[in-house]
Amino acid sequence: xxxxxxxxxxxxxxxxxxxxxxxxxxxxxxxxxxxxxxxxxxxxxxxxxxxxxxxxxxxxxxxxxxxxxxxxxxxxxxxxxxxxxxxxxxxxxxxxxxxxxxxxxxxxxxxx
Amino acid sequence: xxxxxxxxxxxxxxxxxxxxxxxxxxxxxxxxxxxxxxxxxxxxxxxxxxxxxxxxxxxxxxxxxxxxxxxxxxxxxxxxxxxxxxxxxxxxxxxxxxxxxxxxxxxxxxxxxxx
Numbered sequence: 001x002x003x004x005x006x007x008x009x010x011x012x013x014x015x016x017x018x019x020x021x022x023x024x025x026x027x028x029x030x031x032x033x034x035x036x037x038x039x040x041x042x043x044x045x046x047x048x049x050x051x052x053x054x055x056x057x058x059x060x061x062x063x064x065x066x067x068x069x070x071x072x073x074x075x076x077x078x079x080x081x082x083x084x085x086x087x088x089x090x091x092x093x094x095x096x097x098x099x100x101x102x103x104x105x106x107x108x109x110x111x112x
Numbered sequence: 113x114x115x116x117x118x119x120x121x122x123x124x125x126x127x128x129x130x131x132x133x134x135x136x137x138x139x140x141x142x143x144x145x146x147x148x149x150x151x152x153x154x155x156x157x158x159x160x161x162x163x164x165x166x167x168x169x170x171x172x173x174x175x176x177x178x179x180x181x182x183x184x185x186x187x188x189x190x191x192x193x194x195x196x197x198x199x200x201x202x203x204x205x206x207x208x209x210x211x212x213x214x215x216x217x218x219x220x221x222x223x224x225x226x227x
Contacts, residue, residue, distance in 0.1 A: 043218035102154030
């Protein structure tokens with residue numbers, strides 16, 4: 001089955017700086033890669049996703065890149081703000097079997 | 113609010129008791145998923161439904177766990193003879209699969225504590 005590794009497990013950045021979280025996956029059949037943000041006491045919230053036919057996707061301060069050859073994808077947050085503090089999860093799945101396999105999460109702390 | 117809702121939000125039970133959780137998906141979403149999340153870990157897939165049909169169950173889902181989605185709308189997850197290892201957050205998600213979208217929208221979860 002699919003295995004997703006995520007790092008770092010914790011990340012602290014100064015407000016206004018950029019944050020990068022990286023994930024690798026094992027199953028070359030995976031073709032959908034979402035990123036979720038989870039705040040304390042809440043369920044995961046989808047913030048951005050990318051499909052395998054695209055190398056990069058951007059939505060305002062958030063971007064995701066995918067390298068299919070190396071089987072890794074990354075989340076980039078620019079101009080970080082205190083409200084970006086949360087736990088971020090990457091995940092992978094493939095069309096026809098949409099169960100998500102999640103990474104172990106990154107606790108991001110934005111230092112004012 | 114038209115998001116995924118779960119009930120109850122918190123449940124404390126004694127070992128050996130049965131518990132049942134409910135999930136109401138986003139209206140017209142035909143797929144419904146259950147995940148389990150333990151502290152410091154990402155969610156782990158348990159099972160999912162397309163309409164009322166249960167299409168896949170994880171090996172994590174022992175015979176003490178059963179899930180239903182009788183009319184293709186809300187779903188229930190029952191745990192019989194609870195064990196302390198069942199303590200976790202149980203998350204429900206839904207998606208509108210016919211659009212070809214993989215986007216899964218999660219509810220707030222039910223936190224189970226087994227004493």
